[in-house]
Amino acid sequence: MNSKERYKILSLFHVNQPYPMTELIFSSNFELLVSLILSAQSTDNIVNKTTFILFQVANTPESIVQLGMKKLKNYIRSVGLYNTKAQYIIKTSFLLLKKYDNQIPNTRAELESLPGIGRKIANIILNLLFDKQTIAVDTHVFRVSNRTGFAIGKNVMQVEKKLMKVVPSIFKKNIHFWFVYHGRYICKARQPRCDVCLIKNFCEFINNKSI
Incomplete structure (x- = not known):
């Protein structure tokens, strides 16, 4: 996946959910x-x-x-x-x-x-x-990154380093939450919902079936 495709993917997530947040409820x-x-x-x-x-x-x-x-x-x-x-x-x-x-x-x-x-x-x-530009990699982020071809790595550290390298600064703050939601509700582990995927036109899994 090239930088233009990654930018388009992140732009789609931004338009769809400009202010993502954790689903954990907290007040402090x-x-x-x-x-x-x-x-x-x-x-x-x-x-x-x-x-x-x-x-x-x-x-x-x-x-x-x-x-x-x-x-x-x-x-x-x-x-x-x-x-x-x-x-x-x-x-x-x-x-x-x-x-x-x-x-x-x-x-x-x-x-x-x-x-x-x-x-x-x-x-x-x-x-x-x-407000630091850090990217947490959990199971959802790891799966989405590898399956789509966005950032391929054998372990979470490799994926985190790749994401930190290829994700533009303006998107670093939100990419974790975008990928968590996407992995949790759309790009599921066993039955990914490719038919309703926001980024299916750029996903290497759905286009190549090779990942």
């Missing part, structure tokens, strides 16, 4: 961080139902620490891997209290030093909260 930086930790191997819908109740009881680092591990686990029990995630959330909340004055750090190194925060979540936080 800390709520986003907790929601992202909970979202690993869980759907946004389940996370939102969980945090709707949790955040009424505890939605700050201090209140999470005061809530304690046992009660926190009860609130997030419907989310996959809740035992491990509860430990991450408690430990991260404690660090935010003691080391970062209740603020979410704004550098990749500091974010990735927090329990439960890997490169993907760090990229989303830097993008959403600090």
